[in-house]
Amino acid sequence: MSLLTARGLAKRFGGLHAVAGLDLTVARGEMLGLIGPNGAGKTTVFNLLSGFLTPDAGDIVLDGRSIVGLAPHAICRLGLARTFQIVRPFPRMTVLENVRVGALARSPRAGEALARARDVVARVGLGTRERVPAGALTLADRKRLELARALATGPALLLLDEVMAGLNPTEIETIIQLVRAIHESGVSILLIEHNMRAVMALSQRIVVLSFGERIAEGAPADIANHPKVIEAYLGEEYVRAAPA
Template identity: 75%
Template structure:
């Protein structure tokens, strides 16, 4: 049984089919990349999976249990945590307090929640900034904070929406290392990412979306050579580079 599974997931906005009969399956311990050109429906798919949008059709199951129609906070409590592409820190709270909010989803007492939050803050490398106010963080730090808050909810699945966007190559390298560590510790992840190097380096499998539909799925190297994917998105330059890896 899949950990998280979507069948025939569809969402339209007016005449636009943002997500069109999408099937996705994530097994325990998977790290699945979700790629596609701008407007392909990746973030809409995340909003459907995390309950921020209601699908027009289709089914979403977490460990076999339907989570369609549940509110985002319930879905989080059941074990699906998401980050936002445009980071949304609680600006006037400290890094530690931000992460504490996530930890409170599993620990009702603030004492226990703060302990968990402190550990997660260390894990993502924000230890020295624990008591800094979130509004003063740099972009790479904000991305880490976004990740830390989601991790603190102790999810079964992490949905990461472009955690590398806006980072420079060195920072991306560090984020890849961090995500590898988290994955190695047993976390299942679904990763939306525009940075191809990062997706190819991290993912075991990649799903490619275009105009809301899945156009390819498979190992990163296979997908990169798939003619439909090349046509839709990657371009000649990348096809030449991919087999060399």
């Protein structure tokens, strides 16, 4: 059974069809990549799935239960956590305090939540920065913090919105390791990523979005050579010019 199923998902902003009748499933234990050119509607899909936007049409089923119309906090408690593309740490709280907010979703007692937060902070490699205010972290560490906070809520499905954007190759390598370790611990992951190397390395399956519609789907190797994908990214002329 699939963990998450979206059917006929649609969202319009004025005349713009940001997401136009999208079907999407994430299987239990899967790592699914969601790619597409800028403006394809990837982040809108995340906002719809996590309850920050309400779809104009369509249904979203998480673990056998429809979550359309639920508030973000309720969806989080049902086991779907997300990160934000532009990281949103609580700047005046320390790293540990930030993660504790997420941990409190599963352990309502402050003491337990703190212990749980400490574990997660160590897991993402921020153990030595526990007491640093989040506002003072480097971008790479803020991305880790964003991941840690979402992870602390104990999700079954984790939505990662460009966790590698803005990082250098070394930092990207460590985040790839981290995401893989989280996945291996049993968390299903839906990944938006512009870094092709990362998305190809991590994903078991990739869905390509363009103008709010799914234009291709398949294993990473197939997607890389798919003419529609190349067209969406580079334009039609490039496909015609390219040798077959």
